[in-house]
Amino acid sequence: MSELHWQSALYQLRSQIISGELLGGTKLRASHLAEEMGLSRTPIGEALIKLEGEGLLIRDKSGFTVRSFALEEVFDAIDLRGLLEGAAVQKAAQKGVCESDLGKLREMLLQFDSIIDQANVSEYDPLNLEFHLFLTSLSESEILIAEVQRSYRLPFAGPSSFPTQQSDSERFKASLMLGQQHHGQVVSAIANREGSRAFALMCEHARLAHQNVYAAIEARERSPQLALVKNAG
Amino acid sequence: MSELHWQSALYQLRSQIISGELLGGTKLRASHLAEEMGLSRTPIGEALIKLEGEGLLIRDKSGFTVRSFALEEVFDAIDLRGLLEGAAVQKAAQKGVCESDLGKLREMLLQFDSIIDQANVSEYDPLNLEFHLFLTSLSESEILIAEVQRSYRLPFAGPSSFPTQQSDSERFKASLMLGQQHHGQVVSAIANREGSRAFALMCEHARLAHQNVYAAIEARERSPQLALVKNAG
DNA sequence: TTTAATATTTCTGTATGCAAAATGACAGAA
DNA sequence: TTCTGTCATTTTGCATACAGAAATATTAAA
Structure with missing residues (x-):
């Protein structure tokens, strides 16, 4: 089970986005999420990058935003x-x-x-x-x-x-x-x-x-x- | 142009992989690449994650490897x-x-x-x-x-x-x-x-x-x- | 009041420290 | 030889520190 921390952050965030728990347009602040999930910003950042690659987040010059479709x-x-x-x-x-x-x-x-x-x-x-x-x-x-x-x-x-x-x-x-x-x-x-x-x-x-x-x-x-x-x- | 560092690392690595300069099967070590490119491991890691998402790298339990096709x-x-x-x-x-x-x-x-x-x-x-x-x-x-x-x-x-x-x-x-x-x-x-x-x-x-x-x-x-x-x- | 300029806070991007895990070397047993 | 277990080195994953950019609040002017 030894799940890597960034993976659990990834799953958690992805399901929150797809389920609509996180609304489109919401700005995701790594520091806030880190505190919320009890991790540092590093593994959160990794998850955010992957979600951007999946097309679920948009990265503007400062920070990630939940994409709305x-x-x-x-x-x-x-x-x-x-x-x-x-x-x-x-x-x-x-x-x-x-x-x-x-x-x-x-x-x-x-x-x-x-x-x-x-x-x-x-x-x-x-x-x-x-x-x-x-x-x-x-x-x-x-x-x-x-x-x-x-x-x-x-x-x-x-x-x-x-x-x-x-x-x-x-x-x-x-x-x-x-x-x-x-x-x-x-x-x-x-x-x-x-x-x-x-x-x-x-x-x-x-x-x-x-x-x-x-x-x-x-x-x-x-x-x-x-x-x-x-x-x- | 104020290019972000992880972007230049991304472009550099991607072109090295696609051009064949980095052979398939090569193991990419963040610390080494960081020193080579004059950056820290953080932006290198970001580039590596993106390349994994593009299918050019494979991530095994420890580290990234150039994929061969x-x-x-x-x-x-x-x-x-x-x-x-x-x-x-x-x-x-x-x-x-x-x-x-x-x-x-x-x-x-x-x-x-x-x-x-x-x-x-x-x-x-x-x-x-x-x-x-x-x-x-x-x-x-x-x-x-x-x-x-x-x-x-x-x-x-x-x-x-x-x-x-x-x-x-x-x-x-x-x-x-x-x-x-x-x-x-x-x-x-x-x-x-x-x-x-x-x-x-x-x-x-x-x-x-x-x-x-x-x-x-x-x-x-x-x-x-x-x-x-x-x-x- | 609205607008503009400025100060303050917050957050990101990057660097680095540290513990744990993986890799590799080497010695000894089968 | 080949396998195996120990040890040293390297490297990763995560945490954290810090500078600078962005956002926000605040104040000053119109």
Whole structure:
């Protein structure tokens, strides 16, 4: 566990930003944060630099500011994730995937089925993340894998970062089932070596997340996560 | 210019890595670099963290190591750039570009023509970079713009990072002309609002860079830049 | 009152000190 | 030889000190 201090500061700050606990536009003062977290400014500074690299902070001539995202930018981030995941599965499909990996994919599909059947929401997100990461890894491209994971850190872009507990649970379940439909089609596209089909499917799959963002806004659930979205009222 | 110290360390180190002056696998010791550059370890550390974020360094439990790239990864990086630039021009084409921006694009095409005509190589790279950046900016997506620029920092992935002064100058000129052909087609695709055509063209355009890498290897020019590519002999 | 100039406080950027961890060398055992 | 455990050296991670820049408060003038 011997977690480095800057890492814990990084996780803490990142989750505070993405969750909307730290509002867009907030100026982050290293000395203040240091005192607050019981550390010195050095590891805090390291975390801030990394968050700047992730695009969550902006560094003006003096200090870091929490970035706020226009709604359009949230969609751009989601599309970016789809584009990168799409490129990954396209590459996987083109180069072909061994039978044991295909088996693992199909097994995960079955797990999805049973989770959705039982409306077992709490188990969905971790499995979904694992599935997306595994799909990406099949590209066997370090660079693509890294970029995909990077895109997950943009607000709302991660495959499991949409506000759960949607008010309209009927609609929610329908969205899950459509997603599951996509999952199955992508696996078949990979198995059939249909690269461009796999690409298109992943792009479209990511766009499901647009719906979730809209749903959250329309329902005015005012999920605190939406606090970092400009003009989202 | 009051350049911050960590920035100059960043530029210096990055160019040393990409140029191959610092070989892949080299361990970077902050204390040593600090003494070498006449600074303390703090700004050096900041530069190292940023380079890690750019994917040029790997951080193991103690210290940073220069990453070496397999040839396959260099191609992946080039393709990634094409993918991102492609997404940017697709977006630009779909949303439409105002006449004055189209005019600027066409004017740049003319400049390319005269540069290629006169084989004025030294002016080509800056104009090419400007052209690619301007194309990307037309997407008006902060996130895409940032990611495209990020991809430029990967080895050989930048639009102007291929080894100039190719031995076979005939072939070199032919490659420039093909690139210019692409440029013109992309501009027309944008003007005609043909998004997917623009996307495909940018992907293909990036692939020209594959040829340049191959040419450099085959000609065994042993451009020092190739030193960070594993098994490139 | 509003505005301009100035003083004060706060914070960042950088340097450096220190403890703990990692690396490497070397001696001895298998 | 090869492996292993100890010790010395190096280097990192974090804390802290300090100068200078930025932000803020304060005062003076219009």
